[in-house]
Amino acid sequence: MYANAQPEAAQLLAEILIVLALQPWIRATALPLLLGVPATNKKSDPINFREQQGGYALYDSSFKLVYVGQAGANDKRRLFDRLKDHRKDALADRWSLFSWFGTRWVKDDGDLAAVAIGAHTTVGAVLNHIEAILISTAEPPYNRQGGKFGNGVQKYLQHRDVEELGLPTNDMILSLYQQNGMNNGK
Secondary structure, three states: OOOOOOHHHHHHHHHHHHHHHHHHHOOOOOOOOOEEEEOOOOOOOOEEOOOOOEEEEEEOOOOOEEEEEEEOOOOOOOHHHHHHHHOOOOOOOOOOEEEEEEOOOEOOOOOEOOOOOOOOOOHHHHHHHHHHHHHHHHOOOOOOOOOOOOOOOOOEEEOOOHHHHOOOHHHHHHHHHHHOOOOOOO
16 A cells, blocks of 8 residues: 555655654553443443553454453452553553453442442352453353353443544544645555
């Protein structure tokens, strides 16, 4: 796609890449956000999961699992803090994607509930959740059925904060091409 690009298009692409490299670290708010929306209602107001407690998995760009950890079990290091730590430690260049499994539910007002308290349940229910987390994290090829999280579990998808981070990469490139009178190869 870029082999036939005109010199001005190549320069524009270089400028875009520089902006994208810097953009995630430019924050206007005092507390960066880790936003998500329910998978069943992507148009709803985003929830900030920055203070979530639970387990998380880090993956490389090819979705290979590279690390599994926990956040908020015995200290104040919650999900966002642990992810931030891993951007500076020995794992910094080894992951670009993550997933997490939290213990704090989302209240009706959109805030996270207080620190999760143990619930009375059965061993079978606990094992179903553990199995579901393992299957969701590792995606083993022979687990065709998937995990059994149960009815009380809500799946959330990442929400890009356009006001803080700007447009997604593809939208930004298209916008810059259009601003510069290029037809994006069409």
